[in-house]
Amino acid sequence: MSNAAESRLEHIEFVLLFRGSISRQDLIEAFEIGEAAATRDFRQYNESCPGNMHLNSVTKRWEIQVDSFKPCFNHRAQSVLSRLRGQKYSALLGISFATGAPRLSLPNVNILACVTRAIANKKAIRVRYMHASGSCKNIEIAPHSLVDNGIRWHVRAFDRSQQKFWDFVLGRISNATVIPDPISDTESVDADHQWNRIVKLELAPHPSSKNLQNPKAIEFEYGMQDGFIIQEVRAANVGYWLRLWNVDCSLDQSKRGKQYQLYLRNPPALYDVVSAQLAPGYNPEIGN
Template sequence: MKDINEVPKNVHDRLEYIEFMLRFRGWVSRSDLTERFELGEAAATRDIRLYREHAEQNLALNQKTKKYEICENKFKPLFAFSIQRALSKLRTSKVAESLGLSEFNGVLNPPRLAYPDVDVLSSVTRAISSSRALKVTYKALVSGKSNKLLYPLAIFDNGIHWYLRAFDPSKKEYRSYVLTRFVSVEIDHDNPVKGEMKLSDHQWNRMVELELVPHPNKRNVRQPDTIAHDFNMEGGKLKLTVRAAVAGYWLRHWNVDCTEDHSLKGFHYQLWLCNHQTLYNVESRSLAPGLSEYQ
């Protein structure tokens, strides 16, 4: 019998789908494959037979419904499904419909309030890929609209906006720019991004470790064990390693109290940064809850 990882990619994907439906719905049928992959019934039957050859203990045919049902007590997955991939699949409309979730609009996510222009985004990624500068018109919150030359290095998402990390030669500094604030973007093909520019962005290249714990204020968090379980903490801590350039953005997105004396109040502050000294000389620290320079 051929190893599961040696079968053709299209067959591998269908076998993985069979297991996904078993694991997350509890049953699978030939029609799942014929409708999802536009297969004939004979091909769908072969795929189910092949899956059974590799994992016979995982499913059993219900003669009344003609559906293959999961054997919960014997089930051992053939495919390693990360929680990230599983959640991603649940968000797709076809999978949600197959699982019976579409009656309530599938798996709801908060809508994004702002999307970058697709032409702006594609120009930025092409410039990064080809190591070329950008001529842009940008609308800043404080200074308004201006024309800039930027050397693009990377992009990141803070959960609300997409950002461009770039070097601004006029200010001789590295900064993060909101992609939705670009009015126009043009690739400067005659102006390359040199390798040392990437190496010299110390805030991007510096990694900081964040140690998050349940918030000590009993009014914020009455049951710290619940928070520890909620975030899968080990020894009462959740340790994350992130880039210094984005640390403040993400701490704000997570509502982490970053004050030294855990003084922020409110039920939405469920986490506290217990190693607050890790943000020393971190450029984005002013965005972190409790450390904002805007009062």
């Protein structure tokens, strides 16, 4: 079977599964094929995946047979949601989709292009950067990765002035120029310990009834086994995710509020994690 034919069969199943029905015209319009080709595709899908659909003789639409349906293609939740929020499928299925909070901070495209060129060619860049402290400085950084922390975009880079790896908000860079000389090994991604270190986070329902009255609901929602789940993330990003997920990282689970429905079961995992300072309830003096 060609890749094109397989894509059409997968489309038949996707629409069938998530809308409940699909017509020959739907397939013709989606792939700009003829009626004969569309008829062959439906026949092939029906033969390959028997019991998944039946033809409604009145509406001339193929409808899902829920009781006997067994998918022939793998539909992962993250991939499905990504497709549903796109214009093509949201319009086809008649679904309104809120894609998340509006971005308050977006990088300048020309700055972004300069950063990605530097990453791709293993070069450093000279930038003018506005720090949150209020100072605006010209610095040289050697970028190696982009990070979307859910709120803004960062570039992970080696800061030559501070001699350490750090995250720089792309939206705070007002000027950027690629430096032609190659970067050193100590400035490369392989030398970034916090980036390459993987931290295992054990997340569990918050024990306080003021935060969460039904822990079982959280266990079910997140598919927890034995009352917790494990997420493996880069140490450089740990603080971002714990803040985004509203995870109580205090040693005594003392954070209060309905937003804190999870807590960190293994605070020692944050030892020597620089980004942990962003985590709710984390006390750098104690080190958790």
